[in-house]
Amino acid sequence: MSENRAVQSPPDxxxxxxMQLTMGPSHPAMHGIIEIRLVLDGExxxxxxxxxxxxxRAFEKSCEQGGWNNAFPYxxxxxxxxxxxxxxxxxxxxxxxxxxxTTERCNTIRVLMSELSRVTDxxxxxxxxxxxxxxxSVFLYLMKAREFLYDLVEAVTGARLTISxxxxxxxxxxxxxxxxxxTRKAIADSREVLSEVDKLLTRNRIFVDRxxxxxxxxxxxxxxxxxxxxxxxxTGIDFDVRKANPYLIYDQLDWDVPIGSVGxxxxxxxxxxxxxxxxxxxxxxxxxRMPEGPLNVxxxxxxxxxxTMVDLAKLGRTEGLIQRPVLVEPTLEGSQRARAQIVNVxxxxxxxxxxEETYASIEGLMNHFKIIMSGHGIRPPAGEAYQAVEGANGExxxxxxxxxxxxxxxxxxxxxxxxxxxxxxxxxxxxxxxDIVPTFGSVNMIGGELDR
Amino acid sequence: xxxxxRGLAGQAEAGAVHAGEGGWVSSKLDAAxxxxxxxxxxxxxxxxxxxxxxxxSLVSAHYDVDRFGAALPRFSPRQADVLFVVGTISHKIAPxxxxxxxxxxxPKWVVAFGVCTCTGGFYDNYATVQGIDTIVPVDxxxxxxxxxxxxxxxxxxxxxxxxxxxxxxxx
Amino acid sequence: MSESAGANPILERLQQRFGDRIRSTxxxxxxxxxxxxxxxxxxxxxxxxxxxxxxxxxxxDLTAVDYLQRRPRFEVVYHLYSLKHRHRLRLKVPADGExxxxxxxxxxxxxxxxxxxxxxxxxxxxxxxxxxxxxxxxYPEFVGHPLRKDYPYNKRQPRLPxxxxxxAQVT
Amino acid sequence: xxxxxxxxLMFAMVAVMVGGMLLAxxxxxxxxxxxxxxxxxxxxYFPKQSPQGRFAIKFYIVAILFILFDVDLAxxxxxxxxxxxxxxxxxxxxxxxxxxxxxxxFYVWKKGVxxxx
Numbered sequence: 056m057s058e059n060r061a062v063q064s065p066p067d068x069x070x071x072x073x074m075q076l077t078m079g080p081s082h083p084a085m086h087g088i089i090e091i092r093l094v095l096d097g098e099x100x101x102x103x104x105x106x107x108x109x110x111x112r113a114f115e116k117s118c119e120q121g122g123w124n125n126a127f128p129y130x131x132x133x134x135x136x137x138x139x140x141x142x143x144x145x146x147x148x149x150x151x152x153x154x155x156x157t158t159e160r161c162n163t164i165r166v167l168m169s170e171l172s173r174v175t176d177x178x179x180x181x182x183x184x185x186x187x188x189x190x191x192s193v194f195l196y197l198m199k200a201r202e203f204l205y206d207l208v209e210a211v212t213g214a215r216l217t218i219s220x221x222x223x224x225x226x227x228x229x230x231x232x233x234x235x236x237x238t239r240k241a242i243a244d245s246r247e248v249l250s251e252v253d254k255l256l257t258r259n260r261i262f263v264d265r266x267x268x269x270x271x272x273x274x275x276x277x278x279x280x281x282x283x284x285x286x287x288x289x290t291g292i293d294f295d296v297r298k299a300n301p302y303l304i305y306d307q308l309d310w311d312v313p314i315g316s317v318g319x320x321x322x323x324x325x326x327x328x329x330x331x332x333x334x335x336x337x338x339x340x341x342x343x344r345m346p347e348g349p350l351n352v353x354x355x356x357x358x359x360x361x362x363t364m365v366d367l368a369k370l371g372r373t374e375g376l377i378q379r380p381v382l383v384e385p386t387l388e389g390s391q392r393a394r395a396q397i398v399n400v401x402x403x404x405x406x407x408x409x410x411e412e413t414y415a416s417i418e419g420l421m422n423h424f425k426i427i428m429s430g431h432g433i434r435p436p437a438g439e440a441y442q443a444v445e446g447a448n449g450e451x452x453x454x455x456x457x458x459x460x461x462x463x464x465x466x467x468x469x470x471x472x473x474x475x476x477x478x479x480x481x482x483x484x485x486x487x488x489x490d491i492v493p494t495f496g497s498v499n500m501i502g503g504e505l506d507r
Numbered sequence: 508x509x510x511x512x513r514g515l516a517g518q519a520e521a522g523a524v525h526a527g528e529g530g531w532v533s534s535k536l537d538a539a540x541x542x543x544x545x546x547x548x549x550x551x552x553x554x555x556x557x558x559x560x561x562x563x564s565l566v567s568a569h570y571d572v573d574r575f576g577a578a579l580p581r582f583s584p585r586q587a588d589v590l591f592v593v594g595t596i597s598h599k600i601a602p603x604x605x606x607x608x609x610x611x612x613x614p615k616w617v618v619a620f621g622v623c624t625c626t627g628g629f630y631d632n633y634a635t636v637q638g639i640d641t642i643v644p645v646d647x648x649x650x651x652x653x654x655x656x657x658x659x660x661x662x663x664x665x666x667x668x669x670x671x672x673x674x675x676x677x678x
Numbered sequence: 679m680s681e682s683a684g685a686n687p688i689l690e691r692l693q694q695r696f697g698d699r700i701r702s703t704x705x706x707x708x709x710x711x712x713x714x715x716x717x718x719x720x721x722x723x724x725x726x727x728x729x730x731x732x733x734x735x736x737x738x739d740l741t742a743v744d745y746l747q748r749r750p751r752f753e754v755v756y757h758l759y760s761l762k763h764r765h766r767l768r769l770k771v772p773a774d775g776e777x778x779x780x781x782x783x784x785x786x787x788x789x790x791x792x793x794x795x796x797x798x799x800x801x802x803x804x805x806x807x808x809x810x811x812x813x814x815x816x817y818p819e820f821v822g823h824p825l826r827k828d829y830p831y832n833k834r835q836p837r838l839p840x841x842x843x844x845x846a847q848v849t
Numbered sequence: 850x851x852x853x854x855x856x857x858l859m860f861a862m863v864a865v866m867v868g869g870m871l872l873a874x875x876x877x878x879x880x881x882x883x884x885x886x887x888x889x890x891x892x893x894y895f896p897k898q899s900p901q902g903r904f905a906i907k908f909y910i911v912a913i914l915f916i917l918f919d920v921d922l923a924x925x926x927x928x929x930x931x932x933x934x935x936x937x938x939x940x941x942x943x944x945x946x947x948x949x950x951x952x953x954x955f956y957v958w959k960k961g962v963x964x965x966x
Contacts, residue, residue: 072902079892080603081553083582088555088600090892097905108815109600110556113632113831115800116824120831128629135557151707179560198567205564216560217652278761280789281737292761299764438706441757441768443738452757456743469739469757477792502556506597506815540877584890599817602840603893609840609885612878632832633824634816641837676879840885 073101080109084187084492088502091480091495095488103483103491105476110502118466122432123149123223126466131217133468134504137176137447139168139208141504142221145466147302148442148453149223152435153405160346160397161225162303167341168211168220169444170334171238174245175204176447176499177327177334184324184496185256188265193252200248203241210237223433224406225399235342242335249331256324266321270482270494273318280474284449285326286498290318296445308340323497346397361410368414376415405433432461448472448499470504540675544588544614545667548577551587553607556594558621561653570656575663584611589666590643595623596636608643614676616646616666621653628652686710688732688767695729696722701772711768716780719756719771723786726758726767734758734767737783740793742773742801746827750774752803756783773803782808800825910962921950 078084078091085091088109094102114133118126130145131138143165150157157165182197205215210231212218220227256262272282274290287294295312297305313329315322364376399406403422412419425431437459443452449471456465475498482494554562565572572578581587584607596604608617619639622628625648627637639645646669649662688710689703699718704711714722726734739757750772758767773780782805783790794805795814802823805811813820817838822829888895928935928943935942957963 071905074900074902074904075897077892077894077897079894080600081607081893083552083580085892086554086559090894097908108813108817109597109603110595111597111599111634111815112556112595112630113634113824116632116831117630132557135560154707179563183563195568198563199569202564202567202569215564215655216557276788278735279787281739281787282789283736283738294761299761300766439709439711440707441709441739441766443766450738450759452739454739454741454755454757465743467739467741467743467755469741473792474789477789502594598820598835598838600893602838605840606885606888606893606895607890609883610888610890612886613881614879633829633834636837677877 071097078491084495086183086495086500086502088506089476089495089500091483091491093483093488093491098487098489100483100486100488100491103480105480107476108506111506112503114468114503114507115466118463120462122429122461123435123463124433126463127219127221128217130468131219132503133470133507134176134446134448134451134501135216136179136501137169137172138216138218139165139172139212139220140176140444140446140451141468142219143169143303144442144444144446144451144453144468145455146221146223147444148440148455149433149435150400151442152438152440152455152457153223153402153433154436155224155400155402155405157225157400158397159304160229161399163341163345164226164230164398165221166303166305166308167238167338167345168208170337170341171204171207173447174331174334175201175208177331178204180447180496180499181252181324181327184493184499185252185262187492187496188262190256190259190262193255196248196252196255200245203244207234207238207241210234222399222406224402229398230345235345238338238342242338246335249328253328257328263321265489266324266493266497267319268317269320269486269490270497271317271319272478272482276478276481277318280478282449282474282478284446284471284475285323285330286449286475288312289315289322289326291316296443296450300443302442302444304341305337307344308337310336310340320493320497364411365414373415377412430461434459434461443469446471446504448475448501448504451504468504468507470507472498472500472505476500476505536677537675538671540677541671541673544675545670546576548575548589548616548663548666549579549581549587550577550589550591550618551582551584551607551611552580552591552593553604554591554593555596555600556621556623558593558623558653561656561659562591562593562620565656565659570660572656572660572663575660575667577663584608587611588615590615590617591620592617592624592639592643592645593620595621595628595630596639596642597634598636599634601636601642604639605642616670617643618647618649618662618666619645620649620659620662622650623652624648625650688765691729691731692722692726692767695725709766709768711770713753713770713772716771716773719769720781720783720785722769723756723758723783727786731763732760732767733762734760734765736761737787737789737793738766740783740790740797742797742803742825744801744825744827752778752801754780754797754803778803779806780804781806784808799823802826907962907965914957914962918950918954921946 074095076093076095078093080088080090088107090106090109092104092106093100112132114129117129126145127142130141133141178197178201182194182201186194208218209215211234212220212227272286272290274292277287277290277292283294283296291314293312293314296302298312310333313326313333315326367373367376405426407413407426408419408422413423414420426433435457437457439454439456441452441454443450445451450469451471452469454465454467454469455463458464479495479498483491486494552562564570566578566580577589584590590608590611592604617639619625623630623635624639627635631637636642647662647666649659651658654662686705689705689712692712693700693703696714696718699715699722701713701715703713726732736759737756738759740754742752742754744752752773754771754773756769756771758769771780780803782794784794785807791809792814794808795811797803798805798811799813799815800823812818816824819838820835924946925943928939932939
């Protein structure tokens with residue numbers, strides 16, 4: 056209390072009582088599923104206990120029910136703001152278990168899509184926490200920019216959010232035609248929106264006062280809790296899985312890791328804004344170095360429509376069909392042979408044969424059957440593997456255990472925002488009630504990933 | 508009058524059990540009150556999971572649900588007419604949903620946004636409530652995982668048609 | 679004793695230091711892994727964290743696996759990471775019996791607190807020395823531990839009554 | 850009398866509008882009380898303790914100061930309305946008045962009441 060004579064703290068027996076308050080699950084700033092039980096003295100937080108688990112949807116148990124490829128739709132919904140990174144994490148963990156290497160073009164596509172997904176995550180996080188501090192227009196600008204990226208993701212994968220784009224051993228389909236110019240245009244528009252947001256927020260007196268100095272996390276706290284990602288980098292430690300243990304083609308691209316200094320909310324905001332720029336740099340380099348496989352099949356003979364091939368195969372007239380190229384939409388419906396090979400690893404145990412071989416030859420049909428039918432599917436050797444990728448909130452690790460069967464024995468997802476939430480109650484105590492909102496906003500807690 | 512006639516085929520079936528006994532819109536007052544209520548839907552976004560991302564796109568500038576008078580989210584059940592249940596409802600948050608629904612004032616409607624709220628989606632397990640109609644009476648089911656904003660806008664139009672068909676609760 | 683420690687430097691140094699307490703090691707797909715006695719886990723982790731050449735200072739992940747038929751049935755799995763040397767190590771501790779018990783690591787890392795609560799919640803493995811071992815993801819009234827292999831996937835539990843607080847009643 | 854007609858008309862319209870709306874919602878709105886609805890809304894759960902209880906003195910002090918300076922502000926409106934007629938006399942008069950309010954503000958500032966540690 057201020058030592059000034061006139062305004063002393065009241066005599067002892069008249070102490071103010073503390074108030075118990077739950078900043079409960081159904082609260083706009085609590086992203087819907089976090090309950091914080093607060094004990095307040097006036098506006099100062101004396102105790103804070105965080106209650107999670109409101110979005111526990113049994114992800115790890117669900118993965119054990121179906122085959123190895125069945126888990127992809129579940130992994131989209133872990134960190135549903137950057138779903139592609141979850142897919143990449145899970146796919147690489149299973150490929151590490153199988154010991155197979157994916158093709159160069161597939162790695163480039165995976166890096167490109169992961170970085171687009173990371174940008175949407177940072178945009179949503181900054182937009183939501185800015186809106187919770189009152190900057191409504193920043194939220195609307197960033198949602199507009201996010202629509203540009205959602206259009207791109209939808210063009211490649213077919214869905215905006217729950218994409219299930221990857222498969223063990225490759226991706227579902229190649230990039231569509233004209234993807235590179237569309238991406239460059241989307242990046243240019245997004246950069247324009249982001250410069251507006253930067254002008255609005257970065258030197259905004261209200262925003263800076265609310266974010267600076269609140270939710271300060273020291274290096275020791277971060278390491279003791281096992282925190283990674285923008286939260287750790289904002290304290291000054293430059294740990295980024297893409298640089299520390301490079302995977303896919305991250306070591307062949309040049310980009311750098313932005314780090315903060317103090318570790319408060321403002322540093323985390325600056326780290327996320329800088330990371331968006333780095334991700335755009337990576338995407339542009341990926342577009343530049345995309346190994347040009349034959350995007351559309353160079354048709355020696357007359358191209359067949361897929362339905363006629365299917366009818367012929369059903370009538371049994373299959374001689375010579377294997378050599379006939381089929382004009383099939385390169386992305387979703389079927390996958391032409393040449394394109395399939397450059398995008399998926401050519402490993403019969405894991406990747407579905409292209410449609411031409413499935414319908415035209417008995418080996419293709421048997422191969423298709425062996426992979427699809429339950430009891431046969433992908434059967435990695437008995438053992439375990441842990442693969443870590445850099446998620447938007449930190450190291451997203453997948454620990455997969457196989458008993459040799461066609462179903463995963465155990466799939467464990469290391470949630471990056473789980474340790475940060477464990478630290479949250481320590482960050483809140485001693486600060487104002489109003490500081491809970493920016494601190495919780497910069498934690499970027501995603502329910503699906505936290506409660507799995 | 509208004510949207511009522513152009514509404515869906517099969518209009519004559521009884522209106523919602525939910526609000527008011529008879530379904531057939533009789534008096535002019537009903538039509539006027541229905542018109543007022545359907546064009547000023549204040550929603551309580553009970554957001555929990557991935558559908559929340561599509562809800563953000565829905566209320567933002569690009570898809571803009573404000574064209575239907577339904578944009579202003581009211582984060583207190585007292586001031587809300589429509590309860591938007593967005594995202595998976597697990598058993599742990601089910602009582603919260605029940606309390607929030609009970610604390611809303613009539614006339615109130617419930618929109619199940621996303622397949623997890625309609626039937627539990629592909630989370631058929633020990634932790635997820637298999638459809639929120641086991642907890643609260645639901646007026647509108649919007650399937651989709653997550654439903655694209657266009658699907659939700661179509662859903663809101665169907666809700667407005669439903670409000671128009673209902674016998675308005677008065678006094 | 680244990681099979682050969684392989685070429686992995688970490689495993690070799692671990693072998694020399696705690697030879698007798700290590701049951702087995704393997705290097706499958708490049709992941710250095712060591713199965714150790716439950717009693718020695720705290721001493722080993724403390725040594726691994728402070729050893730100059732290793733400095734595995736981050737507890738990345740702590741989870742468990744249920745092997746059902748195999749005895750010992752459960753296995754608590756720790757993933758450690760070193761910021762300085764950028765290498766990883768996986769420690770596995772077997773746990774068995776009706777109420778499996780493993781010493782808690784909350785003394786070394788404060789992050790282990792919530793991980794261990796989650797393993798207790800979903801597997802029923804108790805952690806001796808844990809300050810506040812109670813359910814974290816599921817609600818207190820939930821019976822059983824769902825991630826065990828003998829717990830059916832969609833076994834429903836009775837739904838919760840309306841209540842005033844989420845977790846255990848705060849004093 | 851003519852000058853006041855417009856003000857009275859405005860007050861009357863306000864009374865009609867507000868009164869009408871309140872009456873309409875009171876009469877037209879369906880009322881279905883139930884025990885859960887009677888509970889105060891606290892993010893989906895019921896409060897653990899009733900909110901009254903002693904809280905720090907500084908909230909009260911800031912509230913009183915606000916009322917003080919707000920009332921002072923109210924005296925500026927008549928001056929603004931009759932700005933031309935009062936001329937120099939009005940200017941001096943209000944300067945003195947604002948001076949006194951300024952002294953009050955300075956005193957409060959120096960006393961450290963405005964610091965919100």
